[in-house]
Amino acid sequence: MGVMDSKVPSGPLAEKWTKHKNEIDLVNPANKRNIDVIVVGTGLAGGSAAATLAELGYNVKTFCYQDSPRRAHSIAAQGGINAAKNYQGDGDSVYRLFYDTVKGGDYRSREANVYRLAEVSTNIIDQCVAQGVPFAREYGGLLDNRSFGGVLVSRTFYAKGQTGQQLLLGAYSAMNRQIQRGKIKSYTRHEMLDLVLVDGKARGIIARDLVSGEIERHSAHAVVLATGGYGNLFFLSTYCMGANVMAAWKAHKRGAFFANPCFTQIHPTCIPVSGDHQSKLTLMSESLRNDGRIWVPKRLEDAEAIREGRLKPTQLSEEERDYYLERRYPAFGNLVPRDVASRAAKERCDAGFGVNKTGEAVYLDFDSAIMRYGREKALTSGMKDPDDATVRKMGEEVVEAKYGNLFQMYEKIVDQNPYKTPMMIYPAVHYTMGGLWVDYNLMTTVPGCYAAGEANFSDHGANRLGASALMQGLADGYFVLPYTIGDYLSDDIRTGPISIESAEFDAAEKNVRDRIQKLMSANGANSVDYYHKKLGKIMWNKCGMARNARELKEAIKEIAELRKDFWDNVKIPGSADAKNQELEKAGRVADFMELGELFAMDALHRNESCGGHFREEYQTKEGEALRDDENFKYVAAWEYKGDPSKAELHKEDLEYENIKVKTRSYK
């Protein structure tokens, strides 16, 4: 089962997508009315796909586990969305966005997909503005831009620190229009628990109504999974509490290959861990690195004094600070890509220069930005010799206008004023570049099962540059999937409705019920969170920011043992026929336990360092990641064989016809 054919169209890179669109089969509008599509997930990818599919004429059913589609985790994205508009006239182009993205991904993404992404990026902005998304504007009324890590142009569109929210509300409003027209039926507080295959094709799902506990069958001609990323596997992460791998993992067990599971992004600017009770980590948008400077003390004794509270960071002079990113990477400075910035922070903290109690934090300092902006503001307001206090006040106002809500968020959590004392930050798990393997049409290895947004693997390689996940989610949903799915569905115009009364639906439902039964009857002593935290610790310590063969082998063993213990000793109170949050969590954690093992296997087999995957055995003398293009320039796609430990590896070789694969340098 499952042949990996990437279906990348032939011809010159810049013409592939247009050519492909011209050649794929279409479904006649009258026939679309006879075709049903299920979209699981209503984030940017699922919401935009559902709205567009419905608008094209398909009957769409959407599912999400939250109480409203508008609350999908895309809502939390802060920084912005990229597009090659070149509104700033700083030399941006489709090719440059494409190039930056492939390079940023450490040459482990699929060239044709990334080019298409860059190509449609400009349409996304047009679309969102037409929908009323209130992007930031300049005084002339035109759209404003800023820049993000890993690039030297300003191509990021934003809406204060709430870009994800505004984009998601745009997609949600497009959905609402179709719900009103009767073309989308939205199932909220519903969780997909299995994928149903009929004659080898995806033809429906089994879902649980999270309020009544009822198990439901839903059929369709195709199923789109837009269920987000799986970083919650680490327990502590920047993801929302409900983020899970369930839908993707169930598809994997039904034949969809899982690609590059170990490619996980660790984001450099998060609020550090404060204690054992902590449930999640909060991101401080990377856009802060446009103005914030990152440093630790130069001298070990100063770092120690700071940790013990004897010294304040503001007491150290410029010369006593080590702006290590500016020192190591003069060309990009504080704006190096996330993997580089994260590793550099870990390196300094491991060497003893960390600045919080646990020694796992570095400073993100706005002092120079405040003074710089203040002086500029004073000059433009006609002041000749303003004193420092006035300059500072004016500067603080400028910084507040740019990042105010992020500063407020930081203060609420840490109880320190970031205008007066530098923020403390540390890397945290943030995004998963791996996911279901898809071809150029976004179809998985299960015919009729598609994956979009963070749930698929194709566009980001081993590391994702900032502001590109929102771009990919919306590109997939608005502009790619609605066309490519027609190619498959054109064979289904005579199929008629898919019955839910079939042996396949019976079997899938039984499978789901048995598993719930098994979870409820394990009458042990430990809560679900107990297991989730244990799994998270193994993952962070042994499969986290740095990995080595010995620890990965240990992790594989420990996860398998933990999984066994979970099924014997977990305790879930309440009943399966009612609202039961412990049961919901248990189902998700059970899948994380299986994925965790595959994750570690993937990291172990990849004997190189690239992007978010840093193997200690493979690094340069300067401590930079050492790629092995000769042996690992491929996508690792795993086929399920009854147990994660038996998964079979398939390889999709990555061809770069248009880009010269080089060592990634940001010096």
Added chain:
Amino acid sequence: MKIYLKIWRQKDADTRGAMVDYTLDGVEADMSFLEMLDVLNEKLVSKGEEPVEFDHDCREGICGTCSLMINGRPHGPESLITVCQLHMRSFNDGDTIVIEPWRAKAFPVIKDLIVDRTSFDRIQQAGGYISVNTSGNPVDANAIPIEKEMADKSFNAAACIGCGACVAACKNASAMLFTSAKVSQFALLPQGRVEAAERVQNMVRQMDLEGFGNCTNTGACEIECPKGISLENIARMNREYLSATVKG
């Protein structure tokens, strides 16, 4: 810290609920309010009792899912934040904290502290959008310049997270602040003007159908709104509504 909790427990929509007392020891100032509840739940589960169910997801103040009435105030004692951003340092050792769900006819209780807010979705579906096709929009984004001040105002209205605190805070359980924020976002943009009259009429009609109460300008909504959505929006919606009905 030692904290005394009085929490609303209700099995489902059809069962009567009641306040139940819990005592929690070892609460730390750095914990968020929801982490404090996590700790309580962990204890309950280990005793084989059902944990207290409450809605939450992002835990960073943006998804609008969390919804707790704390000592009679939506999202608790601090202003301009959601309950997931509230920390235990806002309380003292020995405090008694009363936790209830949002109370409003249009928000029926599902279980414990969880309510059904799908009425908000239906208000949006009645017209909270711009009728533009999603497939291939031809107009370049910068072909629609928007005055910065208007764009910022629209953004401020669009910042509503749909949490429902405004309804919970209102003695009439009115949804005016929420609905007016949605109406305003589009009314302030050139793209949204064309169907503005129809939009405001449809959304207000749906709001009334859902069983939300009337607005008597008490202003509690604005005080309790975590996103600082301003009463100005209600005034704007009233103007829009009036002129739409006059035009008829």
